[in-house]
Amino acid sequence: MASAGTSRKSNDAKPATIAQHLLAWYDDNHRELPWRTAPRDLAAGVRPDPYRVWLSEIMLQQTTVEAVKPYFRAFLEKWPTVEALANAENEEVMKAWAGLGYYSRARNLKACANAVAQAGGSFPDTESGLRALPGIGPYTAAAIAAIAFDQPAAVMDGNVERVMTRLYMIDTPLPEAKAEIRSLLETLVPQKRPGDFAQAMMDLGATICTPRRPRCMLCPLRDDCQVLGQADPEFYPVRAPKAEKPSRRGAAFVAVRDDGAILLRKRPEKGLLGGMTEVPTTGWTARVDGLTTADAAPFPADWQMAGSISHVFTHFSLELQVFRATVSGDSGPSGHFWAAADALHGEALPTVMKKAIEAAIPGATRKPHSNSQKRPR
DNA sequence: TAACCGTGGGT
DNA sequence: TACCCAAGGTT
Numbered sequence A: 001m002a003s004a005g006t007s008r009k010s011n012d013a014k015p016a017t018i019a020q021h022l023l024a025w026y027d028d029n030h031r032e033l034p035w036r037t038a039p040r041d042l043a044a045g046v047r048p049d050p051y052r053v054w055l056s057e058i059m060l061q062q063t064t065v066e067a068v069k070p071y072f073r074a075f076l077e078k079w080p081t082v083e084a085l086a087n088a089e090n091e092e093v094m095k096a097w098a099g100l101g102y103y104s105r106a107r108n109l110k111a112c113a114n115a116v117a118q119a120g121g122s123f124p125d126t127e128s129g130l131r132a133l134p135g136i137g138p139y140t141a142a143a144i145a146a147i148a149f150d151q152p153a154a155v156m157d158g159n160v161e162r163v164m165t166r167l168y169m170i171d172t173p174l175p176e177a178k179a180e181i182r183s184l185l186e187t188l189v190p191q192k193r194p195g196d197f198a199q200a201m202m203d204l205g206a207t208i209c210t211p212r213r214p215r216c217m218l219c220p221l222r223d224d225c226q227v228l229g230q231a232d233p234e235f236y237p238v239r240a241p242k243a244e245k246p247s248r249r250g251a252a253f254v255a256v257r258d259d260g261a262i263l264l265r266k267r268p269e270k271g272l273l274g275g276m277t278e279v280p281t282t283g284w285t286a287r288v289d290g291l292t293t294a295d296a297a298p299f300p301a302d303w304q305m306a307g308s309i310s311h312v313f314t315h316f317s318l319e320l321q322v323f324r325a326t327v328s329g330d331s332g333p334s335g336h337f338w339a340a341a342d343a344l345h346g347e348a349l350p351t352v353m354k355k356a357i358e359a360a361i362p363g364a365t366r367k368p369h370s371n372s373q374k375r376p377r
Numbered sequence B: 001t002a003a004c005c006g007t008g009g010g011t
Numbered sequence C: 001t002a003c004c005c006a007a008g009g010t011t
Helices: A015-029 A039-043 A050-060 A065-078 A082-086 A090-097 A104-118 A127-131 A138-149 A158-167 A178-188 A194-207 A341-346 A351-360 A370-374
Strands: A247-257 A262-266 A304-312 A317-327 A336-339
Touching: A015 A178, A015 A194, A039 A194, A050 A065, A050 A104, A050 A138, A065 A090, A082 A104, A090 A104, A127 A138, A138 A194, A158 A178, A158 A194, A247 A351, A304 A351, A317 A351, A336 A341
Parallel strands: A247 A317
Antiparallel strands: A247 A262, A262 A336, A304 A317
16 A cells, blocks of 8 residues: 555554554553552552542642642541541641642542542442542543553543544644544553553653654654654644633732731632632732722731732732731631641642732741751740 | 633743 | 643533
8 A cells, every 4th residue: 555755654453553552662661650550560460549549630630740749648648548538627638738729629539538438438440430429520530440440441631632633643623623532542442451551641641742842753653653754743732722811910918916827718618719728818800900009908907018929820810919917916807817827838828828928928838847846945 | 612720840 | 931731620
């Protein structure tokens, strides 16, 4: 079957070969990760702990491996089993999640642990059973089914989308292309080692088939790839244009008591930073003109401008002017509470709030070293 | 369907 | 600097 000029490869005829190439590469080149059971251990009969697989998959949603590692270790130490997590206080879980972002994940994590513990402590071993649990969508259900329960599920994340659009030179823009990608992916998933196959696809996307400057020379699928030699792999996947990110402004108020305690309050359970702790702030308006003043403070005090901070959320940018006041006594508006200066690092403070407090009181949210913590004063 | 939902590292 | 985007889910 000679082709004129170009040498487009007919990889659609040998999906089993592609899976073999990938798994052979994975055996020698897989990443060692705290939540992962290595292929040699799987071959020796070791079974992954579904709790750890689930916990890692929730944390890894839209989050980098390096950011997850310390949180995964901390959660596993605090709550080694799903029953332990189910018995935890919601507030303790939110505190442990603080800084990781997408806080609805933490609320759903706790709700899911409660449901699993209530049902006897075992996770469902099917995609549909997993999919019914809070915080588990199509990707996570397939990932847990494949990795923890050895089921031939089609695990499709951002890495897999990138690898597949290059492998099959798919020009349809994302997210429209997802159905086509899934259909092709299902032909590749092997009946043996589906969990390793899923993780191998993600490792390939993370280390070889990267968004920019992919290492095609080292790719185990270079003989199978339709883009390679035909176009610049960096052009794939094609994405639909994204919406412009608007700007918002507001003010934050850091009230400091004589003993250094800071006035905090809890945000509503739903919506942005839902259920997390904050310093009092004004609303965050889209209005960029005009000045925010101390008039909007939660209570009258000698508010002084302490600085301003910027923060970028998923769908808008925020600039907050930060005011500070020293107050005496422990009076404060209802619904607020005082957090001791040496306990701030343990509060459920999202990063934007830590920034605001730091702007008013440098070092205030830093975790003290254990040796200085124990030293008598 | 599309908007909403965090954060940090890479380029 | 500005932009990309990461093991997505919910509403």
